[in-house]
Amino acid sequence: MSAYxxxxxxxxxxxxxxxxxxxxxxxxxxxxxxISNNIKLSPERKAELREIYGFNKPLLERYxxxxxxxxxxxxxxxxxxxxxxxxxxxxxxxxxxxxxVVSTFLTWVxxxxxxxxxxxxxxxxxxxxxxxxxxxxxxxxxxxxxxxLIKLCAVDLKWLPPGGMLTTGSNATGWxxxxxxxxxxxxxxxxxTLLGVxxxxxxxxxxxxxxxxxxxxxxxxxxxxxxxxxxxxxxxxNALLPAITLVGFELPSLFGGSLIIEKIFNWPGIGQLYIQxxxxxxxxxxxxxxxLLAVLTVIGTLLSDILYHIADxxxxxx
Numbered sequence: 001m002s003a004y005x006x007x008x009x010x011x012x013x014x015x016x017x018x019x020x021x022x023x024x025x026x027x028x029x030x031x032x033x034x035i036s037n038n039i040k041l042s043p044e045r046k047a048e049l050r051e052i053y054g055f056n057k058p059l060l061e062r063y064x065x066x067x068x069x070x071x072x073x074x075x076x077x078x079x080x081x082x083x084x085x086x087x088x089x090x091x092x093x094x095x096x097x098x099x100x101v102v103s104t105f106l107t108w109v110x111x112x113x114x115x116x117x118x119x120x121x122x123x124x125x126x127x128x129x130x131x132x133x134x135x136x137x138x139x140x141x142x143x144x145x146x147x148x149l150i151k152l153c154a155v156d157l158k159w160l161p162p163g164g165m166l167t168t169g170s171n172a173t174g175w176x177x178x179x180x181x182x183x184x185x186x187x188x189x190x191x192x193t194l195l196g197v198x199x200x201x202x203x204x205x206x207x208x209x210x211x212x213x214x215x216x217x218x219x220x221x222x223x224x225x226x227x228x229x230x231x232x233x234x235x236x237x238n239a240l241l242p243a244i245t246l247v248g249f250e251l252p253s254l255f256g257g258s259l260i261i262e263k264i265f266n267w268p269g270i271g272q273l274y275i276q277x278x279x280x281x282x283x284x285x286x287x288x289x290x291x292l293l294a295v296l297t298v299i300g301t302l303l304s305d306i307l308y309h310i311a312d313x314x315x316x317x318x
Contacts (some may be wrong), residue, residue, distance in 0.1 A: 010304075019294040020070070023085060024063045027283040027290075033223035034079040034281045043231075045254045053079075066287070075291070076284030080277065088273065093255055095165060096262065100254040101194035101276040110197050115204025116236055122209060130205075134198040146191045146264040153187060160187050163266035188265045191256055203246075207239040241308065248304030252296040 023106050035041065050056050054065060066076065075085040087223040136189065137145075154162035161184050172180050211217065212235055220230045236269045255270070270289065277285045 003018075006300055012302065015298055016294060020291060021063060021286055022068060023290050023294070024066060025059065027287050028059055028062065030281075030283070032281050033283055037281050047310035052076075071290070075288035078277075078282055078285045080280040080282040081285070085285050088285065089270065089288070089292070092268060092270045092273050095267065096258070096271055097255055098181075099188055099192065099267065099269065100256075100259065103186070103189045103196065104250055104254065106189070106193045107196040107200060110193070111200035111204055112236070112240075113200045116196075116208055116231055116239075118201070119205045119208030119212060120231060130201065134201055137194050138198040141196055142191060142258075142260050143264055145194060146188075146261060149187055149191060150264070160184075162187075163264070165268050185267075186266055188258075188261050191265075200246075203243065204239060207242055208235060211235045211239045221248055223273045245304050247307060248302070249297075251300030251303070252293045255291050255296055 011204050033055065035053075035055070038046070041049070041072055056064075069076070074087065077084055078088055081088055105166075114130055118130045121127050130145070152160045153160045163184075165184050166172070166177075166180055167184075170180060212231075216228060217235055220234050221227075225234075258269075259271040259275055262269040263275055266272070274286070274289055277289075
């Protein structure tokens with residue numbers, strides 16, 4: 001295991017180094033930046049700021065400075081927000097993390113339950129209804145579902161707030177603050193769960209159908225085991241093994257936020273901040289966020305491989 005981890009970490013560092021160069025060059029070579037597009041600044045002030053922030057230096061020299069600072073935990077300074085990039089991450093990323101964790105948990109629980117029952121009752125009316133609803137949910141764009149639920153639940157029925165994380169002017173603390181946040185996050189969590197549960201349910205359903213047909217499932221039933229025990233202890237355990245590889249891809253989404261959902265519901269998360277930064281050409285923030293996603297992706301891939309080995313020791317790590 002130690003030799004495998006050493007080799008994988010070496011590969012990860014090489015991949016991240018190549019990704020950092022690609023990310024930096026992509027944003028650095030994009031025409032326009034926050035200083036150039038700021039009509040409030042005079043040409044002299046623009047030239048002064050470009051000199052202060054080193055935008056006039058050669059590309060590779062700028063990349064070297066950026067990487068050197070990144071190794072010391074400094075991903076630059078957001079010109080639009082007038083704050084360090086890491087400070088902005090700390091302010092916004094945990095709001096996105098809250099939405100992602102709750103919606104991911106609900107997505108997996110619902111997908112596992114529906115997928116198991118649908119596979120067990122294959123070609124029944126329940127299975128047919130599930131497949132129709134799954135394809136319907138997957139075919140509708142996220143902004144349509146979000147706006148429809150805002151119209152229905154917030155505007156017409158007035159059950160839930162249309163957006164934001166807290167009521168305007170709220171000074172709630174303690175449990176009152178928690179209840180208010182839960183009240184505001186209900187709609188975006190519902191939308192994110194609906195969007196994710198469709199494909200994951202199909203995945204579990206197909207895995208369960210394959211596992212149920214195996215000989216050891218027939219043997220378990222022949223021994224007189226209860227059907228619930230056969231399904232959830234024997235079949236589901238093996239059907240979940242391929243899904244472990246999906247865990248690694250969940251890590252970037254936990255911290256990356258949902259760009260469209262956060263914008264629709266005005267949720268103060270990293271996704272909405274990322275969209276705003278695009279419009280303002282705030283490249284230091286964009287580079288730092290993209291690099292963060294790259295780091296989380298390679299870490300998530302490593303975790304999924306290790307978890308798969310733990311769950312199934314027959315799989316060898318090379």
